[in-house]
Amino acid sequence: IAEARRKPPKDMTAYDCLLRGLEHHRLGGVTKDSPEQAVAWFERAIEADPTYGLPYAWWACSATLLPDFDVDKGLRYTKKSLELDPNNAEAHRVMASYQMWLHNYDAAEHNVCRAMALNPSNAYIRARSATFYNFNHQPERALELIAEAEALDPFLPVWCLEEKGVVLFNLGRYKEALSAFDRLTFQTFRSCGYAAACAMAVGDRERARNALAEAVTGFPDLTVSRFLSREYYRDPADADRLQKLLIQAGLPE
Secondary structure (H helix, E strand, O other): OHHHHHOOOOOHHHHHHHHHHHHHHOOOOOOOHHHHHHHHHHHHHHHHOOOOOHHHHHHHHHHHHOOOOOHHHHHHHHHHHHHHOOOOHHHHHHHHHHHHHOOOHHHHHHHHHHHHHHOOOOHHHHHHHHHHHHHOOOHHHHHHHHHHHHHHOOOOOHHHHHHHHHHHHHOOOHHHHHHHHHOOOOOOHHHHHHHHHHHHHOOOHHHHHHHHHHHHHHOOOOOHHHHHOOOOOOOHHHHHHHHHHHHHHOOOO
16 A cells, blocks of 8 residues: 555546455455455545556456456556566566466566665565565575564554464474464465465375365365466476475365
8 A cells, every 4th residue: 555655546446446455455365256356446446547557456466366367468568568668676576476376487686676775674575575485496585585574564464464474384384384374364265275285285184184274164165276377487397396285284285
């Protein structure tokens, strides 16, 4: 939201719509309808002021959770956001996600570094940038960024803090990962999925099943393939380990 205030739109209606969209975006990994509502509000912001760059980036971010997600449109919107404001740190962060989707990890790292350079004191940007290093098989660097983000802001949102558990999973520190997930104020389908994988890795099948049951409560059509579609691991072995554990836990393929 602080980023939204940095470059005000011409039309305050667009700004109001952006803020409403961000409120729904925060629950994007909790309920299925939250990303749908977020995208709708971001579209209204774009209609109200097509020259306001931030709604394009946030649309591209939220839309990845939609079942009929159009990656080409998301990429176009992210590029549009950067055209309107090349110094938009959030747009660079989102572009990094799309570059990972396209397996352009060197380009993704450029966007991540640019995002952090543009807003070095932004804890959210720093925590979300940790995701890239986790997927790029650099979990130690990811943990460093998360620690830096927590030092900047001890009240980071759940979707930033859940990354700590994901990184610990990738380091094979499953019990620590489960403890990290337990400390979240609420669970997302992603935290539940990784908690299930961690539980299976330590032989706790009951906890794994309970975690998956919580995940599918908000996303009834969740499958292994859909879960993995947003986990952009550079090393196939990292994705394979997660896939096997989710299948063992009982998530449909």
